[in-house]
Amino acid sequence: MSYTFDYKQLDSLEQVLQEGLIDLGVHCVVLIDMSGNIIVNLDNGKMKHDVYSLAALAAGNFGAVSTMAKIIGEDEFSLLFHKGKTENIHFSKILNDFLLVTIFGKEVSLGFLRLKVAEAVEKIKSILESTTGT
């Protein structure tokens, strides 16, 4: 079994992520599914991350955190964020099956990022909901 998105959907997703996050100073965005597949990845041209490994780990990590939330009686944790010395990583669940991974530096504040991610997520939701499953 597989699923896909058409060109128009992929172009729309890229546009949302480019204009909504990368153009504002975010270093790298990776939209993945919960299996660890990469749907779209964009960066500012300076990043050389191993995005396939990142996607596998992000999906696993998110799954683990969600299970922990359920064990303590939460549906899910609203903020998933790791802070580094120069790079930070933020995760945002989209619908049931997708995850937006955002990597950003010191020049972008967490509050501003969360606001912009939330805006992008709303737009992405409407694009993803028209998934072509086979």
Added chain:
Amino acid sequence: MAFVNLKKKEVQVKIVYYGPGRGGKTTNLEYIYKQFNHRIQTEMIAIKTHGDRTLFFDFLPFEMGQIKGYDIKIQLYTVPGQVKYNATRKLVLRGVDGVVFVADSMEVRREKNTDSLKNLQDNLIAYKKNIDTLPIVLQYNKRDLAEQGVPLLPVEVLEEDLNKELQAPSFSASAVQGTNVAETMKKIILMVMVSLQQELK
């Protein structure tokens, strides 16, 4: 569930190596990593315990080349075999396209094999997948131990225990020596690709 990227002409496929603890799942991936490094552009990811056992999973992305103009990216995963790690094992199975079941040929591990296969079946049901229809290959690992006098289960017994109902392709193997490791991988990739082929037309 495989993702087909029409724009990048790329297919991402997830294959999971499953089986009882200390059965040789990680050793399979380590051998593939060593042997096919020209097709692997990154480091193998391994999340291990301090005791060097798989804690969460191993991950190895593998470039298979092109089929019908699509770049095929195979994502190889292992699960932790230890019984207590079922929660993480289940997470790794999410979206799986094909399974290699690595059975331990040692006589003393007979029950562990059947328990693990049953566990695979149960965990697949949680994702609404059926072990009878999902591409699966069985690998009877550690056949090399016979040379050292370790009592091994005859292949016929392993077939009877694990493959009587599945009727899946199976290989006698030695992950440590590399015997039939590549053949196992090629077979599961082929089976997954055949199941996807109709959709790529």
